[in-house]
Amino acid sequence: MPFDLARIRAAYPALAEGYVHLDGAGGTQTAAPVVDAVTAAMRAAVGNRSAAFVPGRRSLEMVTAARSAVADLLGARPEGVVLGPSATALTYTLARTLGAGWRPGDEVVVSRLDHDANVRPWVQAAEAAGATVRWAEFDRATGELPTDQYADLIGERTRLVAVTAGSNAIGTVPDVPAIAKVAHAVGALVCVDGVHSVPHGPTDVAALGADFLVTSAYKWSGPHLAAMVADPAGWETLRPAKLRPSSDAVPDRFEAGTPSFPLLAGVAAAVDHLAGLDPAATGDRRERVRAGLAAAQMHEEQVFDRLLAGLTARPAITVYGSPARRCPTVSFRVAGLTPADTAAALGERGLCLSYGDYYAYEYFQAMGLRDSGGAVRASVYHYNTVDEVDRLLAELDRLAECGGRMAG
Template structure:
């Protein structure tokens, strides 16, 4: 069988604790091979980077392997993969670096569908450089991000368009390739937040038209570390703040301080693991990870449909609208109940769902729901089962 959920679940020792996890959008459980890889670096002789002795060469190998792994995961060039502590930190680094060349009269385009990590760094850097901020609006009735508006938002003074590959609140997957085509025609760069998209679908940064693509490993069974992929020549042509003696070359120039070798080893193990989700998939690691994520997506989609239908038929539940075909994440509210109350009541039953705005700040502001507690979010991942969905629906029905 291409995707065998019981085989996959056996690789997540944390599932033995018995919680029901619909909180993958905030961070997934870690796969056992990842934990082993992290521990083996911490237990073994791994020094700081040097070619002089073997433990130092191991560190160099770990970093190179992790770049290659992320490159296979998202279809990028390994020499253009930069690591950092989080997607937020990496986006600030890129924003500060790119903004050095922005001039008053330039503009940047951000979207109200995005997580604040792909909004505020651009807004704040724009403010510091006298650059105008233009807002792409989502449709509150459908949750879609209409692409037509980019024709009006983007002009020859647009330096950057920031857009999400999937909303972490409602799963919407905007037509990033179309946004990128509009941006590129005007000479603007495109920064894509792939944090919520990467775990759920195969990614091809070239097909997306992403100049920069950021993703966090803790959303795809890995450790708490993030990567930003771009063409090596784009990094090479971008100046950044750095220490005098630290490497001048890209991508190292953008990685401040000593990297976390244990987490980098975990990144490689996570990609290797994802490539086995479909254990019949042949070919290179890139081909296997692509086929595996496609198989996991088919599995998730079926479960997510069951979840949506169940929520729709539960009286008192209001689902925040989202277009078909998004990431398997839904936000909802139970009538007369603060989202935090719903989340806590489900938590009492061992069911993990987040409540709040999950940093999708502009989305919840626009929906007029931020001040009243946002919503409750349930996200399906490839270790979710039919039984988990039934338990969640029963628990929500008991609250409604």
């Protein structure tokens, strides 16, 4: 069945305001079922978790439903889903917990292609333990993350390898399964940042070879919450710092404090929404999610192809990276204009794009772009259209003329 874009767009109330949202990498708009679920949860009587009364049982049900939904999204087990406020917070919790067992001489491998949320927590945990940090480098011309370097980076003292499944700066999709295979051969753990990859196609934690994978719901039409998944047996071996009376069960022991129950209702609704992207899909929710995201991925690729071709064809625009496999995300600069000025000018015309380093600190530092303002990012999500891309390209042509006059 063709991707019904009109039906999909109608499910996002914010799109009615008329802005062009070409930065799904920074956060997508929220689907109506998510808004409704959060609103309904906030209107109902909800107590803190308790089996003693109905409002308390409702909160228990919301937690259970959110875990089940995330498990279906990622191919994980509900009892291995840890929920939290952000991918950064969850990664810090894991890094501090694992790092407590590291010793001088142990090694951690991180990548300069990653969002800093999958870099700095590991670097800091290694520093605290006296462990060594080893860096995987990306190809400056293509933006690829060469897999063969990991054979030299990973050794008998490697304790953890952190790698992204999709660059939030230039979209690169590294060969995570191959990297994980090298890591697992020496007994190292693998933490995969799936924040940018999960919204753009079906995800299977086992196929990736991820021991831990983190994702953020607000990148796939949901609320501002995150989840990290692992095999429940893997969580059982870890002892995070926690309050003494809080639950010692897995996965609860990794979730500090009381969660936002209404937002958890929104997480479950967001996964249900993704499961409905392809109305012809059948089977259980896991199967329907995979089908829906596969259909969305095909649409996104068509829109992104138009965007990338248009950007690369314009002499006044410099596009960074040309990876063979990529999420629908690209960073660029317009000659004669700073990234900040470009984004502001586009914003005045109703086009919403991010600028700067978007927390891809190491990438922009290595490229020599960070101190001069980074770049402008365009990222396609499944509600974007070819017409929106054409509108962006037309505005960039206008800005390029202005930039040329300013440079002259």
